[in-house]
Amino acid sequence: MGNFNLEEFIGQDYQQGFFTTLDSDTVPSGLNEDVVRLISAKKNEPEFMREWRLKAYRHWLTLSEPRWSTVQYPPIDYQNICYYSAPRSSKDGPKSLDEVDPELLRTYEKLGVPLKERELLAGVAVDAVFDSVSVATTFKKKLAGLGIIFCSFSEAVQEHTELVRQYLGSVVPYTDNYFATLNSAVFSDGSFCYIPPGVRCPMELSTYFRINAKNTGQFERTLIIADKGSYVSYLEGCTAPMRDENQLHAAVVELIALEDAQIKYATVQNWYPGDKHGKGGIYNFVTKRGDCRGANSKISWTQVETGSAITWKYPSVILQGDNAVGEFRSVALTNHYQQADTGTKMLHLGRNTRSTIISKGISAGHGHNAYRGLVKVAKSAAGARNYTQCDSLLLGDKCAAHTFPYIVVKNPTARVEHEATTSRIGEDQLFYCQSRGIAAEDAVTMIVNGFCKEVFKELPMEFAVEAQKLLGVSLEGSIG
Amino acid sequence: MLDISNLHVSIDNKPILRGIDLTVKAGEVHAVMGPNGSGKSTLALVLAGRDNYAVTAGEVRYLGHDLLTLSPEERAREGVFLAFQYPVEIPGVANIYLLKAALNAQRLHRGEAELDAVDFLALVRDKLKFMGMDEALLYRPVNQGFSGGEKKRNEILQMAVMEPRLAILDETDSGLDIDALKVVADGIENMRSPQRALILVTHYQRLLNYIVPDRVHVLSQGRIALSGGPELALELEHRGYGWVDAGKDSRTGVMP
Ligand SMILES: Nc1ncnc2c1ncn2[C@@H]1O[C@H](COP(=O)(O)OP(=O)(O)OP(=O)(O)O)[C@@H](O)[C@H]1O
Numbered sequence: 005m006g007n008f009n010l011e012e013f014i015g016q017d018y019q020q021g022f023f024t025t026l027d028s029d030t031v032p033s034g035l036n037e038d039v040v041r042l043i044s045a046k047k048n049e050p051e052f053m054r055e056w057r058l059k060a061y062r063h064w065l066t067l068s069e070p071r072w073s074t075v076q077y078p079p080i081d082y083q084n085i086c087y088y089s090a091p092r093s094s095k096d097g098p099k100s101l102d103e104v105d106p107e108l109l110r111t112y113e114k115l116g117v118p119l120k121e122r123e124l125l126a127g128v129a130v131d132a133v134f135d136s137v138s139v140a141t142t143f144k145k146k147l148a149g150l151g152i153i154f155c156s157f158s159e160a161v162q163e164h165t166e167l168v169r170q171y172l173g174s175v176v177p178y179t180d181n182y183f184a185t186l187n188s189a190v191f192s193d194g195s196f197c198y199i200p201p202g203v204r205c206p207m208e209l210s211t212y213f214r215i216n217a218k219n220t221g222q223f224e225r226t227l228i229i230a231d232k233g234s235y236v237s238y239l240e241g242c243t244a245p246m247r248d249e250n251q252l253h254a255a256v257v258e259l260i261a262l263e264d265a266q267i268k269y270a271t272v273q274n275w276y277p278g279d280k281h282g283k284g285g286i287y288n289f290v291t292k293r294g295d296c297r298g299a300n301s302k303i304s305w306t307q308v309e310t311g312s313a314i315t316w317k318y319p320s321v322i323l324q325g326d327n328a329v330g331e332f333r334s335v336a337l338t339n340h341y342q343q344a345d346t347g348t349k350m351l352h353l354g355r356n357t358r359s360t361i362i363s364k365g366i367s368a369g370h371g372h373n374a375y376r377g378l379v380k381v382a383k384s385a386a387g388a389r390n391y392t393q394c395d396s397l398l399l400g401d402k403c404a405a406h407t408f409p410y411i412v413v414k415n416p417t418a419r420v421e422h423e424a425t426t427s428r429i430g431e432d433q434l435f436y437c438q439s440r441g442i443a444a445e446d447a448v449t450m451i452v453n454g455f456c457k458e459v460f461k462e463l464p465m466e467f468a469v470e471a472q473k474l475l476g477v478s479l480e481g482s483i484g
Numbered sequence: 485m486l487d488i489s490n491l492h493v494s495i496d497n498k499p500i501l502r503g504i505d506l507t508v509k510a511g512e513v514h515a516v517m518g519p520n521g522s523g524k525s526t527l528a529l530v531l532a533g534r535d536n537y538a539v540t541a542g543e544v545r546y547l548g549h550d551l552l553t554l555s556p557e558e559r560a561r562e563g564v565f566l567a568f569q570y571p572v573e574i575p576g577v578a579n580i581y582l583l584k585a586a587l588n589a590q591r592l593h594r595g596e597a598e599l600d601a602v603d604f605l606a607l608v609r610d611k612l613k614f615m616g617m618d619e620a621l622l623y624r625p626v627n628q629g630f631s632g633g634e635k636k637r638n639e640i641l642q643m644a645v646m647e648p649r650l651a652i653l654d655e656t657d658s659g660l661d662i663d664a665l666k667v668v669a670d671g672i673e674n675m676r677s678p679q680r681a682l683i684l685v686t687h688y689q690r691l692l693n694y695i696v697p698d699r700v701h702v703l704s705q706g707r708i709a710l711s712g713g714p715e716l717a718l719e720l721e722h723r724g725y726g727w728v729d730a731g732k733d734s735r736t737g738v739m740p
């Protein structure tokens with residue numbers, strides 16, 4: 005009858021996973037103090053940085069891997085990981101797009117990734133003549149004119165040592181958790197951003213990141229400081245699937261908003277999710293936390309998570325300043341054997357602090373999706389308010405959704421609301437759209453996008469369009 | 485336009501339609517009546533391509549082609565439209581978005597250019613006014629929170645936008661107040677044309693006062709037990725379905 009089969013549709017193969025053996029400038033695998041020292045030395049870091057890494061490493065030795073989340077994976081052999089890899093040279097990877105998996109290219113095309121960027125994303129060895137170099141330079145000049153610092157973490161350590169020393173680890177201390185501690189010891193690189201008082205960053209800090217994301221991979225570290233009365237919107241990631249050979253990712257992001265400052269941080273995460281049997285894929289253990297340190301400050305996290313075999317991620321906000329506002333909006337999609345345990349923590353310390361949590365989990369195939377959230381209102385947080393909404397959408401009947409809301413309220417004047425729904429994408433809804441002439445694939449995308457609308461509308465326009473396309477493609481199963 | 489012969493349909497091995505024969509020509513309006521559970525919606529859904537029904541025998545030809553081999557979306561693009569008895573809610577998807585996607589899918593299929601937002605809005609506004617609908621309904625999620633009557637009007641709005649060749653309206657008149665019934669009936673009557681065929685599934689004579697059908701059929705236990713002209717609907721109104729015997733279809737084929 006030529007009818008559409010939902011099960012079949014979401015069960016299609018991922019075809020883009022490809023791995024090539026690379027010979028790059030790497031330190032032998034394994035972790036010990038010498039390796040930590042070596043990383044620090046290769047980066048020519050000042051002593052405080054080296055000492056901080058070492059303290060983190062020694063602390064890490066005393067910890068064991070957390071096991072409280074719902075995610076399941078075989079033990080990670082930390083001595084079998086390579087902790088330093090020099091930036092890849094042009095002899096690595098495919099030589100041209102002709103050598104790249106055609107499925108991956110088809111995906112880029114569908115997502116509308118510009119030709120030049122396709123090469124970069126696919127890991128094609130393009131000799132530095134990339135447009136981005138000049139783009140980045142003009143970009144940086146314009147920002148520098150406003151006193152904005154935006155550079156790689158390594159550069160910041162060299163050029164803006166005092167800022168790094170002052171703020172590094174002030175939101176996520178090196179003792180924070182197993183993965184953050186590991187990151188503190190061995191982090192490779194990442195981004196650094198400082199917005200001076202009263203400055204409104206005139207552009208989304210995105211393009212720059214997108215084209216520079218190539219080598220920051222495994223143990224990434226980002227630090228963003230919005231000084232008094234400033235504003236910045238930061239976009240992390242890329243909607244196109246990123247080629248990466250590292251299985252374990254443990255990134256740390258620290259945000260600091262001083263008085264009256266606002267930071268918007270948006271992420272689209274689309275790392276390799278593994279094949280349809282659950283083989284391979286990135287384990288993504290991320291610690292992201294913002295500190296609304298000053299009064300009337302605001303931090304918003306918006307995330308769209310469609311990739312990785314395992315996502316373990318709780319972007320949080322510490323609401324210290326009075327009247328501070330924290331927001332978390334999330335879309336997490338798991339298909340095949342992907343697992344996501346994600347959510348947020350809103351820690352209300354200041355008076356009249358407010359937080360909003362909107363979580364949209366979509367599970368398809370054998371995907372497992374858990375929302376884990378903590379709303380904590382301290383005694384000091386008189387008049388604090390939180391609103392939490394957790395919606396789960398199931399496609400098919402082999403997937404699962406869980407919600408774990410934890411609420412701790414120590415101040416009687418606080419108001420905390422929680423709403424949760426679980427629904428199944430209906431054959432009825434699908435058929436209704438189809439009977440209006442809309443192809444089944446498009447109908448699924450339409451329905452899922454409708455479900456995610458509250459989150460997408462918070463993304464910058466361009467990014468929102470990409471995110472919508474990405475969901476469509478992810479569900480189709482042709483990419484992660 | 486539509487030729488249904490000996491159509492047998494079951495669900496979970498339970499026969500629901502047990503040999504339907506029905507021919508509808510372009511320009512005709514047919515009313516399908518019959519008691520609850522007699523198979524009216526099943527027939528409508530099978531024609532639109534709902535896949536949880538198994539066609540165990542018979543055939544359906546639409547414009548000379550085998551309708552049953554087409555996917556639901558292909559049928560829609562070829563001009564088959566079903567107004568649902570129970571319109572479906574789609575949270576987060578704006579009504580206008582669905583309408584536009586639907587129309588453009590059909591236009592693409594016909595090799596016509598897609599309408600842009602401006603042209604589309606002009607077209608919809610026109611139809612909206614005719615249906616006495618508030619423009620705000622366009623921007624609300626599809627059918628979500630719509631009143632029963634608004635849902636039914638919205639189905640007719642979709643029909644007006646899609647301009648189908650064959651429209652099957654499943655109890656579009658149920659749950660409407662008197663004024664709304666008039667508006668919906670006008671909307672349907674307005675679609676009547678020599679190129680178009682309409683099948684109205686209804687329980688009430690009221691609708692047929694506005695839209696006088698060419699033929700009336702009574703479905704009973706999965707068969708057309710009776711067919712006749714518009715006066716048959718009046719007779720049913722007075723006598724109910726009790727006297728219609730599914731086993732004996734003595735009056736089938738009697739012309740008005
Ligand atoms: N999905 C289904 N599963 C099981 N039985 C079904 C299903 N759909 C229809 N039926 C059965 O088929 C029969 C015909 O149903 P149908 O909805 O076609 O009736 P109808 O004539 O439209 O009735 P009404 O006037 O109440 O709308 C009923 O007995 C119904 O219970």
Ligand SMILES: [Mg+2]
Nearest residue numbers: 524525526569
């Ligand atoms: Mg019915």
